Amino acid sequence: GQNIDQPTxxxxxxxxxxxxxxxxxTSGFNGLxxxxxxxxxxxxxxxxxxxxxxxxxxRFSSFLSRSxxxxxxxxxxxxxxxxxxxxxxxxxxxxxxxWGAGTKLIIKP
Amino acid sequence: ETGxxxxxxxxxxxxxxxxxxxxxxxxxxxxxxxxxxxAKKPLELMFVYxxxxxxxxxxxxxxxxxxxxxxxxxxxxxxxxxxxxxxxYLCASSQDLGGGGEKLFFGSGTQLSVL
Numbered sequence: 521g522q523n524i525d526q527p528t529x530x531x532x533x534x535x536x537x538x539x540x541x542x543x544x545x546t547s548g549f550n551g552l553x554x555x556x557x558x559x560x561x562x563x564x565x566x567x568x569x570x571x572x573x574x575x576x577x578x579r580f581s582s583f584l585s586r587s588x589x590x591x592x593x594x595x596x597x598x599x600x601x602x603x604x605x606x607x608x609x610x611x612x613x614x615x616x617x618x619w620g621a622g623t624k625l626i627i628k629p
Numbered sequence: 630e631t632g633x634x635x636x637x638x639x640x641x642x643x644x645x646x647x648x649x650x651x652x653x654x655x656x657x658x659x660x661x662x663x664x665x666x667x668a669k670k671p672l673e674l675m676f677v678y679x680x681x682x683x684x685x686x687x688x689x690x691x692x693x694x695x696x697x698x699x700x701x702x703x704x705x706x707x708x709x710x711x712x713x714x715x716x717x718y719l720c721a722s723s724q725d726l727g728g729g730g731e732k733l734f735f736g737s738g739t740q741l742s743v744l
Contacts, residue, residue, distance in 0.1 A: 524671065528669065550729035551729045553732065555733075562633065562734075562735040562737045562738065563719070563735045564735070565732045565734075570730065611729045611730075615727040615729060617674070619671035620671055621670055621671050
């Protein structure tokens with residue numbers, strides 16, 4: 521079967537750095553997405569990786585290793601507004617999106 | 630503002646009621662989706678429409694009935710639901726289907742409670 525694993529919950533301190541991991545076993549691979557979802561709000565697109573390596577977008581970076589079936593989202597200079605759930609999703613060989621259950625990130629002052 | 634609007638935001642219904650969820654996208658996209666989001670579970674794809682035609686039905690019970698009158702509007706008609714159907718129902722759109730890198734634009738969802 522197809523599976524996406526990410527931690528259920530993480531806690532970090534304002535101003536610090538946090539890394540949210542995502543490992544996947546899917547039938548084929550055509551890219552990996554990260555979405556952010558604040559409580560009671562719509563998930564919003566953060567990043568899309570299809571090639572190995574690190575992509576940086578301001579305070580957020582996303583890394584992909586296809587050989588290891590592994591990605592992470594790196595958040596720097598954490599702010600209280602970064603408290604949200606972070607969803608990892610993989611596009612499989614049939615171009616279907618396979619979702620993880622999400623990581624709830626709690627930021628403490 | 631994502632460009633995708635869902636109404637109502639909250640809905641409480643009894644098991645014998647009939648209600649409808651509405652989704653409208655202002656992005657000029659061709660594909661629209663219904664997802665179910667339950668606490669601590671992955672998003673579950675329910676239905677997909679492309680150019681108003683249904684392209685996917687993921688074995689969803691018939692008590693959920695989708696309707697897509699045009700590329701901008703999507704409805705989910707609900708009848709004789711069960712308590713386990715309580716969840717957040719998310720609508721999404723994308724420019725086109727497939728292609729790997731098509732990102733989804735989501736609405737804020739309808740939080741449904743079935744009593």
